[in-house]
Amino acid sequence: MNIADQIYSAADSANQDRAQAIRDNLRDAIVDRRLAPGTKLSEGEVGTLFDVSRTVARAALQMLSFEGLVRTERNRGAFVANPSPEEARQVFASRRLIEPGIAIAACGRVTAADVAAFRAQLDEEGRFIAERGPTARRSEIKASGDFHLLLASVAGNAILQRFMEELVARSSLVIALYGRSGVSACGHSEHTEIVGALERSDSGLASRLMLHHIDHIEADLDLRVRAGPALREALNF
Amino acid sequence: MNIADQIYSAADSANQDRAQAIRDNLRDAIVDRRLAPGTKLSEGEVGTLFDVSRTVARAALQMLSFEGLVRTERNRGAFVANPSPEEARQVFASRRLIEPGIAIAACGRVTAADVAAFRAQLDEEGRFIAERGPTARRSEIKASGDFHLLLASVAGNAILQRFMEELVARSSLVIALYGRSGVSACGHSEHTEIVGALERSDSGLASRLMLHHIDHIEADLDLRVRAGPALREALNF
DNA sequence: TGCACAAGAATCGTATGCAATCTTTTTTAG
DNA sequence: CTAAAAAAGATTGCATACGATTCTTGTGCA
Numbered sequence: 388m389n390i391a392d393q394i395y396s397a398a399d400s401a402n403q404d405r406a407q408a409i410r411d412n413l414r415d416a417i418v419d420r421r422l423a424p425g426t427k428l429s430e431g432e433v434g435t436l437f438d439v440s441r442t443v444a445r446a447a448l449q450m451l452s453f454e455g456l457v458r459t460e461r462n463r464g465a466f467v468a469n470p471s472p473e474e475a476r477q478v479f480a481s482r483r484l485i486e487p488g489i490a491i492a493a494c495g496r497v498t499a500a501d502v503a504a505f506r507a508q509l510d511e512e513g514r515f516i517a518e519r520g521p522t523a524r525r526s527e528i529k530a531s532g533d534f535h536l537l538l539a540s541v542a543g544n545a546i547l548q549r550f551m552e553e554l555v556a557r558s559s560l561v562i563a564l565y566g567r568s569g570v571s572a573c574g575h576s577e578h579t580e581i582v583g584a585l586e587r588s589d590s591g592l593a594s595r596l597m598l599h600h601i602d603h604i605e606a607d608l609d610l611r612v613r614a615g616p617a618l619r620e621a622l623n624f
Numbered sequence: 625m626n627i628a629d630q631i632y633s634a635a636d637s638a639n640q641d642r643a644q645a646i647r648d649n650l651r652d653a654i655v656d657r658r659l660a661p662g663t664k665l666s667e668g669e670v671g672t673l674f675d676v677s678r679t680v681a682r683a684a685l686q687m688l689s690f691e692g693l694v695r696t697e698r699n700r701g702a703f704v705a706n707p708s709p710e711e712a713r714q715v716f717a718s719r720r721l722i723e724p725g726i727a728i729a730a731c732g733r734v735t736a737a738d739v740a741a742f743r744a745q746l747d748e749e750g751r752f753i754a755e756r757g758p759t760a761r762r763s764e765i766k767a768s769g770d771f772h773l774l775l776a777s778v779a780g781n782a783i784l785q786r787f788m789e790e791l792v793a794r795s796s797l798v799i800a801l802y803g804r805s806g807v808s809a810c811g812h813s814e815h816t817e818i819v820g821a822l823e824r825s826d827s828g829l830a831s832r833l834m835l836h837h838i839d840h841i842e843a844d845l846d847l848r849v850r851a852g853p854a855l856r857e858a859l860n861f
Numbered sequence: 862t863g864c865a866c867a868a869g870a871a872t873c874g875t876a877t878g879c880a881a882t883c884t885t886t887t888t889t890a891g
Numbered sequence: 892c893t894a895a896a897a898a899a900g901a902t903t904g905c906a907t908a909c910g911a912t913t914c915t916t917g918t919g920c921a
Contacts, residue, residue: 404698405875429902440876441903442679449683453690455783461641462882462903477781480729484784488721544714546692546794547721550787557783642905666872677906678873699873699912 406446409437413447417456417467418532418559419525424469428457454553456560468560472610475561479605482554485547486535486601487594490581492542494590501541505582508534512575532559534578558604565608574604643683646674650684654693654704655769655796656762661706665694691790693797705797709847712798716842719791722784723772723838724831727818729779731827738778742819745771749812769796771815795841802845811841 413433416422434444448465451457459465470478512534515527532555539551577600584593650670653659671681685702688694696702707715749771752764769792776788814837821830 431902442875442877445903446686449686450690453687464883464903474782477783480781481783481787484725485721492717544717545711546714546718546791550718554783668872679905679907682873700914701872 404446405437405439406443406450409433409439409444409447410450412437413451414454414456414556415529417451418556419529420563421525422467424467424560424564426467428465428467430464455557468557470557470561470564472565472612474557475565475608475610476605478554478557478561479601481550482558482601483598485550485554486538487597489539489542489544489547489551490585490593490597491590492544492547493538494585494588494593496543497541497585497588502582502586504537505534505585508537509575509579509582512578516575528559528562531574531578532556538581561608562604565610567607567609574600577603642674642676643680643687646670646676646681646684647687649674650688651691651693651793652766654688655766655793657765657800658762659704661704661797661801663704665702665704667701692794705794707794707798707801709802709849711794712802712845712847713842715791715794715798716838718787719795719838720835722787722791723775724834726776726779726781726784726788727822727830727834728827729781729784730775731822731825731830733780734778734822734825739819739823741774742771742822745774746812746816746819749815753812765796765799768811768815769793775818798845799841802847804844804846811837814840 413422413428422428428448430441430444430448433448434441437444448457448459452459452465456468457465458468508530512527512530515523515530518526535555536548536551539548542548577596581593581596581600584590584596650659650665659665665685667678667681667685670685671678674681685694685696689696689702693705694702695705745767749764749767752760752767755763772792773785773788776785779785814833818830818833818837821827821833
């Protein structure tokens, strides 16, 4: 199911739409924080950058705005989203509601191949944690999100999978914005525990571990409103 | 102030985005089953129908495709979605995961004004149930969905609210396709009970009632694969 | 009659142009 | 010198144009 999924989605993105490819590119850039929140994404600029017309660039930006990664204002353009603390709370409240259920569903469907994929994923996470520097930290956030996406794909519900894609992407943005420290090592060990529960098909444990894991991630955020960002926001920076 | 002015200002107030207005219109039509599943939605036709260019019509169709109400195939066009039984199951699995949590959240935030809104909503549902005929049945399905959307708005999480909008819309489609009978009266009484639980802020009860309610809705569906729809699907009808 | 195939029509994907709106800079009055 | 007004420049919203792809229909051949 994993390999088939990968092939399918690869063929899909190659074949289907250039707008989709651009969206994926931009999404990665936003999630990796190469594009800072608030950055203006002009249609023309995106178009020339990817060598397409404004029409296609616009479609890509529209998709991102649906996912909540980009905020569009009429006659003003598109900007990388700058989630408020309240939005951040809602993102995590949503995850608390959905992900334990996903963990339970995954327990009932996980295969040996899936477990192998999880192990590979965990290894990759570990590598990024061992490294130092901002680039490694970005990759680490991304890898951590990919773990949750992998779990969602194993759960076998396409709708929830799409919801999770959105929530994970927005979480990455929130963590990059409000993250306090590197609780990542802790997150990594929790991921490992969750895989262990999956392997033993202990759905109750997997669900509980997931809930705690999300709590820990959110607890590492500093969601107090700060003067700096608010001022910037007010000045349209 | 003449007629032309009124028309202009009306168009202006609906200004926000013409594509959005068209999307809402089409969504209502799909949810109400005025547009049958599988119906082709050509960009040109939609455009002339709403008196806009293909560009705008295309944007509206893209939005609907994100919501899963429309399926687009490259170089072939957009069609009203024809959810498979498997998709239907996933829709309800998602709702089982999300809506009990929404009911709990709503319990903690419901105001007197909200309760009044719920009562009005229940009254409207009752009216449609009392009536007979296909038009009333459509309105009834829509009103039933609106109850769940109202609950989601009371819960106060914008992200979950959007997820619910999508799930309710897709549910309406599924019910119209696979619905067996009029379990609606039962559904109505269950809605009433849920509002009662809300009023008493009994979150545990509200959550349990919601879960049973979703189970009942799904139990009324006939999700066996039938030759008819499969054939139609194969013939691209 | 039935089937393969090709010309034509319809539709989609994308680029580009123009008007409306927003932003920035320059000008001008106090 | 400051602040408001106006003009210039940039960017978006939308419509339209054109090549590419798919669907339809009619024709020839077995």
